Amino acid sequence: MKTRFSSLVNVKKNTMQQSESAFQKANAVFLNAEDALKTSTKQLQELAPPTDGQISNFLAHRALLDVQRALITHNQEWVAFSQTEMQKAKEQLKFDTIEYEKFKYLEFEEQKKLIKEAKIKEAKDLDEIALMTYANKNYKKAAL
Secondary structure, eight states: OOOTTHHHHHHHHHHHHHHHHHHHHHHHHHHHHHHHHHHHHHHHHHOOOOSSSOHHHHHHHHHHHHHHHHHHHHHHHHHHHHHHHHHHHHHHHHHHHHHHHHHHHHHHHHHHHHHHHHHHHHHHHHHHHHHHHHHHHHHHHHHO
């Protein structure tokens, strides 16, 4: 049954679905960032320092460590950023879901009201038909 809230319910449902999709994407980005951080941390732990050789080997290893630490810092920032984005998407999804549920409830109440009005109208029509039938019977009896 179509009510004045039906189109709003559809709009709110579409908005909620878009928010849900954005939350899923933000969650995927967050999980990717966490994986990248774990991988870069693991790679740092696997770097073995040279035990002997020229000073250039030691300097190269030190440069490699510095690059890996910078990568870890970058990945930590990425995790923090993606986590805040995921929280924002989650809050937006919550807000949109509440809005959708509000309008869905209003539509449901409007439908109940319309059904009640239709039942009352039907009852009045049936009463009118009964009165007309009763009056018609009495008229025919009086005519005989």
